[in-house]
Amino acid sequence: MEVAVIFFVIAVIFVTQSIKVVPQQHAWVVERLGKYTGTLMPGLNFLIPFVDKVAYKHLLKEVPLDIPSQVCITRDNTQLQVDGILYFQVTDAMRASYGSSNYIMAISQLAQTSLRSVIGKLELDKTFEERDIINAQVVQAIDEAALNWGVKVLRYEIKDLTPPKEILHAMQQQITAEREKRALIAASEGRRQEQINIATGEREAFIARSEGEKQAIINNAQGQAASILAVAEANAQAIERVAAAIRQPGGEQAVQLKVAEKAVDAYSKVAADATTTLIVPSNMTEVAALVGSAMKMVQAQKSSVG
Numbered sequence: 556m557e558v559a560v561i562f563f564v565i566a567v568i569f570v571t572q573s574i575k576v577v578p579q580q581h582a583w584v585v586e587r588l589g590k591y592t593g594t595l596m597p598g599l600n601f602l603i604p605f606v607d608k609v610a611y612k613h614l615l616k617e618v619p620l621d622i623p624s625q626v627c628i629t630r631d632n633t634q635l636q637v638d639g640i641l642y643f644q645v646t647d648a649m650r651a652s653y654g655s656s657n658y659i660m661a662i663s664q665l666a667q668t669s670l671r672s673v674i675g676k677l678e679l680d681k682t683f684e685e686r687d688i689i690n691a692q693v694v695q696a697i698d699e700a701a702l703n704w705g706v707k708v709l710r711y712e713i714k715d716l717t718p719p720k721e722i723l724h725a726m727q728q729q730i731t732a733e734r735e736k737r738a739l740i741a742a743s744e745g746r747r748q749e750q751i752n753i754a755t756g757e758r759e760a761f762i763a764r765s766e767g768e769k770q771a772i773i774n775n776a777q778g779q780a781a782s783i784l785a786v787a788e789a790n791a792q793a794i795e796r797v798a799a800a801i802r803q804p805g806g807e808q809a810v811q812l813k814v815a816e817k818a819v820d821a822y823s824k825v826a827a828d829a830t831t832t833l834i835v836p837s838n839m840t841e842v843a844a845l846v847g848s849a850m851k852m853v854q855a856q857k858s859s860v861g
Contacts, residue, residue, distance in 0.1 A: 572604035582648035584611040594648045611652040613645045617709060620659065622666050624715075627674040629682060635674065636717040639693075641666050642709040643701070650705025658704040662697060666711065669696035679718065686713050 576599055577583050583595040587607050595609070602609075624638035643662060645651045655661050673692045674682055682689070690711045698708040718726070 569604050573602050575600045575602055575609065580615045582613045582615055582645070583609045584613070584648050584652045586610040591649060591653065611648070613648045613651055615645055615648075617642055617644045620663060622663055622670075622711075625667050625671070627671045629674055629677060629679045631678045633679045633722055634719055635679070635682065636715075637670060637674065637713060638715055639666070639670065639690075639711055639713045641697070641711050644707050644709060645705060646707045647705030650703065652705075654704040658701070658706055661704060662701060662706065662708070665697050665700055666693060669693045672696070679722070682716060686716075689713060 575583065575595060577595045577597045579597045581597060583600075584591065585593050585595055585602065585607050587603070591610075592607065620641045620643060622639045622641055624636055627635045627637050629635060641662065651658055670689070670693050673689050673696075677685065677689075690713060693711045694708050697711070701708050717723075
């Protein structure tokens with residue numbers, strides 16, 4: 556019974572030593588008698604008991620690594636407190652096991668030195684403007700060295716850039732002054748545009764008034780011309796009708812009668828005026844002679860028209 560128990564224990568040990576189940580996204584490095592012999596992939600794997608040994612276990616997922624905060628000096632001798640985070644991934648389990656005694660510490664230290672070197676080439680203002688460039692240069696510097704460690708550096712991100720309090724206060728004052736300057740410029744531009752708009756409006760109003768006055772004068776002149784033309788046409792029509800009436804039978808007698816009536820009417824108006832001294836001709840034939848002269852003028856006009 557005791558022998559059976561011993562054999563059972565030995566069998567269990569053999570099974571546990573020979574069968575290895577590797578989880579997904581993991582890689583296990585196997586040594587045979589102290590020498591690298593292979594890498595176990597995810598799934599079921601078999602080893603030689605007491606000969607093969609799992610020496611290293613690596614995670615193949617992307618790993619975030621917090622880079623400790625450090626003081627960096629810019630090109631214009633300004634101190635900056637900088638911290639960041641690095642993302643890397645193990646791509647070669649064998650190199651990660653034997654390329655460095657501690658690749659995580661090596662990556663962290665290399666990230667700090669690379670960051671100091673990159674920031675030392677930039678001025679203070681550029682460090683805030685060119686974070687993407689800084690991140691890319693740090694990744695490039697680390698990635699070249701990390702190839703021998705079986706590690707791929709994916710990206711680096713600066714979490715915070717903190718200048719000294721004096722520099723920060725000066726920057727805030729500069730920002731305030733710049734904003735006040737932009738506000739003054741905007742206000743002056745607004746006043747300038749307002750004056751331009753007022754001048755433009757006055758000019759357009761003056762032009763509109765002058766155009767209106769000009770049109771009014773033209774309309775008045777055209778109205779007067781039309782009035783004069785209408786009066787002239789009416790007089791011409793009246794004269795034509797009078798001339799036509801004279802040419803009719805009895806027209807001359809009607810004219811004589813009309814002239815006589817006008818003469819008598821004129822004498823009566825003169826006589827009615829108390830302030831006027833009326834001298835009556837001694838010979839009334841002079842009135843008849845006046846009427847006869849008028850008739851001769853009418854006949855001469857009639858002859859010319861005929």
